[in-house]
Amino acid sequence: MNDLSFDLIVLGGGHAGVEAAWIAHQFESLRVAIVTIPEVPLASAPCNPAVGGVGKGQVVRELDALGGLMGKLADESGIQFRTLNESKGYAVQSTRIQIDKNLYSSRAEYYIESSNISVIRKRVEKVSKTGDRFQLIADDSTVISCSKLIVTTGTFLAGQMHTGEEVTIGGRVECRSSQGLDSLFDGVSKLKKRFKTGTPARLTRQSIDFSQMDEQPSDPGTISFHFGHDVDYRQAKQVSCYLTRTNDETLAIIRENKERSPIFNGQIQGVGPRYCPSIEDKAYRYEDRNIHHVFVEPEGLDIDTFYPNGISTSLPKEVQLDFIRTIKGLEQAEIAVYGYAVEYDVVDTLYLNKTMEYTDIPGLYFAGQVCGTSGYEEAAGQGYIAGVNAALSYLGRDSLILDRDESYIGVMIDDLTANDRDEPYRLFTARAENRLQLREDNTVLRMAKYRSRLSLENSVDYYNSNFIEAYNNLIDIIDETFFKESEKNINLLSELGFGGIKNKVSIAEILQRSQNNPIETLRVLLNITGIKIEERVLRAAAISVKYRGYIQRSDADFQKWMKLKNKPLSWNELLQNKNISFECKQRIEKVKPENFGQLQKIKGIRPATLAFVAGNI
Amino acid sequence: MNQYFRDDPIVAVSTSTQSQAAIGIIRITGFKDLSFLKPLCGLSEVKPRYAHYVSIKDSENVLDDGVLLFFKAPHSFTGENVIEFQVHGNPFNLERIISLLISQYGFKKAFPGEFTYRALRNKKMNLTQVEGLDLLLNASSSFGLSQATKIMNNELFEEYTALRDSYISLRSSIELAIDFSEDVGEEEISKLITSQTHHIDKIINNLFKRSQGDINSLLSPKIGLYGETNAGKSTLFNQIVGQDRAIVSDIHGTTRDFVSEYIYIDSQAYQLIDTAGLRVSSDTIEQEGISRGKRLIEQCFLRFYLINIKTWKGELPSITPSAYILTHVDLLNDTELLSLKSRLSSLEQPIFISGPMGADSKIGPIEPLYNKNGPMGAGDSFGPMGPDTSFKFGPMGPLLFSPGPMGAEFYNELGPMGADSLKSTGPMGPVLSLNTLISNTYRSKSSLNPIPISRHREVITDIYNRFTHVKQYIFNNQDIAIISHEINSLGIYIDELVGITSPDDVLDNIFSNFCIGK
């Protein structure tokens, strides 16, 4: 190694780290490096081999429009594409891509290696700060220094894995762990409680009887993530996933072995993700439910193992095999790698500001699972925000903060930095107030203004501005093209099943009619007029027009609600108030809400207290 | 509203200052220490909840003697230190003591409702209770008083939080359907949503029913008499109130403006109103009286249309009456009496009869009908009107028969009556039956347990309308993003009902009703 001093270092080469380095390196003058444990490939997927999902698909597209990497990697390694919630309305539809996890990592390695980002494969043992530079000391005593440090160490900090009574040290299976947060840094506050996450056993391909399961083929209609790819871009061979279910017998075995479950018997102290529960959680929490979905998903085209999604577990090995073999199609299943749970240290995100910078240590940023989130997309989203802001700060420029009313990334960062983390954070659409607007189809419209603030002028910037121009033109056409009440037009629309004409009707009105699918309708109407429009623009316009009425109608309500939500309050005064219960005060003190909306979100605040506070601010 | 955000010690008279009452109470709150009591009334020590006899002094002058009660924070109405002085009630005396407290001891004059506002601020009351207190202080009916007490006891608030709880469950299920249907399964979620929608629908419907209807008629019920000139309205009015209150004469248009008196039936007060007779008149003053009367009649909770049967040509009023009262029946001859039934057959509401004044009867007996039509044997179980149940009028019909000669409709409106009391009363006079009609109507209206606070009624109506809409969406399986969007805005209204709402939106409105000293 020659010069080991950088402007910006990303510690950790997971999904957060890769995204952070990728955006930072786009500021060409910056010298950027990733330092990561050698045995862990870049952007590896230790759990579910899929990218996207409800709410998460939106994050991937937001990243893509901001110049991120995740969408491209997912497209290129995608082996099964699906649109979730397809029957439920456009605002809640999300893309999910099953990835070949080896291909995914190797694409990430390829892009990073072929960029000017340095990759240093060493495990870091200690981080210190002298003056305004950080020194990273690796286990071979190499010292690497930088002015901005982004920590994306995932589940590795004092990582400890559990499979039944077996406890091993490590950040994930067959990988070393890292020092605990305390030993790695001085003066960084971690959460008192550790977090925990788990993963199911992997099953070998030939031991599974797929004929007993419901096949879910790849959906050719699903739109690829990356703006530069055709909508139906498919690089890898497409394969199927399979659906089966647990049954009475499965759950009986799990319940019988309750005492041997590390999450139940106290062996694991960490808090698990409520929204990604292990099968033990499901068994003990919902006593009367025995049928749970299990999606059996390939981990890759040339990988022999399948991932049974929905039965993550840390039960002893023989119990894992027993219960898995009660499941239809898995009667002969062979386990290649046993399921386990991992416990790890989490930084207290209340110390982070909205750029993900640690308030008390300027120049130090955190992102990813080390911040108590779970999921690749959440990690990548934070990685981007930390990366872009560390770079901007290095260059002495204004920071970039995404508004929560305009993006899921903004929702997540806001939630992470304003609320108490008492369990792993997973993003889903219910966390957003403005769900009708935060859609996949209109991502470019929401993100372009943020991206353009970076003045980077890459292909994404050209795409974004062309998109917006085409969109605006199309909206004009939709609003200003009318079908007059003539015999020809009446016949035309009625033949197409688009409804009647009174006096005249605009394309917009036709799209808004509840019986019409706005996308197909617009496509047909544009065909008649002979106008050619890019599919992504067409979808954005059709769906925006469809929801326009609802968004306008609720504006008054929204204003009313925002008015109260945005009312500032002094949490300090609330703590002095003798009328608020001790318990509520404790919660308030932790979160330090600055407005009524934040107070309302704190769990366990009684309506009487809310009413009281509302009446007094 | 900002005026309320202060911590100064405040003072006000808490009793009425309109009249020369024997006792007046001056209340102060918000003071931190008690040292002012020494110079003010010579007390160096004061015991909470103990009656101290004191002289209030302006330096050496004794202003008044009275009783001092101290309620130590937080065990007081406002949650702050409170003292009540019970002194002589002369308004001038009260004013003199208040001036002293303001000029010498730094007290500020309270704004209307400020004491209550402090109770709210110090969580001694919730918003609903404040509204209940408003009602309690201003109610003029037993219904209003008992509702107010219930509200003060938090019953309504608890119903609202129950609504909020079930709303939150429904909202969660909808979110579940969006974010976690892969994990939980479509079928299970849609079952959950359906059952929760039905559940909340029931709650909202019940609240909505209770928020409809004319609450004013329960809070201050009015009974109106109307009809053409010389129908006998003023005569009947005087008979009912038991005094010569309205002028009676055989000149058409005697009553020019309305006349009203309180009457008490089953210890409930009603305002009985006599109005100007309806006729076409060129006199603008009389016309004005007539149109005022009409407006009043429209607001009445019960309205009786009087018909002078001697001169009646079959005209019916434009405002539908609760019942008809026939006058001048005593002047009908036998043939006219026999044709009465067919003349009245087009009237759909119950019919009462008012006869001429007898020596011992207020409204007058109904002998003419007994004698001419009814099989009037003493022990006759059919009562005055005979077995002809199709005959619509007759004073006591509905009480004696079920469904009775008035038809099922009237019977239902009155509600089932105890058979015993009916029999023992026998054929009652119209005064009595009229009273029964009035108090039963009142009782059946108040048994719907209507919600008396108008802010709540408005918000509940909003909630109902929005929910009706959302429900349609849910059952028609519409775009769930839109359903959830609508459900979220419904939440704003539900929060508002519970009192989680921006202070400037409601508080001003509520506190504007309060008097100073409350």
Ligand SMILES: Cc1cc2nc3c(=O)[nH]c(=O)nc-3n(C[C@H](O)[C@H](O)[C@H](O)COP(=O)(O)OP(=O)(O)OC[C@H]3O[C@@H](n4cnc5c(N)ncnc54)[C@H](O)[C@@H]3O)c2cc1C
């Ligand atoms: C067992 C398991 C189960 C999971 N289950 C789920 C699930 O059910 N649902 C879900 O949504 N998500 C799950 N995840 C989470 C998902 O994998 C992570 O959220 C995501 O990978 C986090 O990305 P990251 O970039 O923050 O960290 P990681 O992908 O964990 O990357 C951390 C990086 O930091 C590097 N590193 C750590 N310490 C050091 C050091 N001292 N020196 C140098 N380099 C270091 C590592 O080499 C690695 O490259 C699971 C993860 C694991 C391990």
Ligand SMILES: Nc1nc2c(ncn2[C@@H]2O[C@H](COP(=O)(O)OP(=O)(O)OP(=O)(O)O)[C@@H](O)[C@H]2O)c(=O)[nH]1
């Ligand atoms: N015989 C008889 N006379 C009645 C009866 N009721 C009222 N009268 C007489 O009818 C006349 C008119 O009565 P009022 O009570 O003044 O009539 P009103 O409806 O108040 O008339 P306006 O005030 O002019 O609208 C008076 O002379 C009453 O004594 C009745 O039942 N029988």
Ligand SMILES: [Mg+2]
């Ligand atoms: Mg009169």
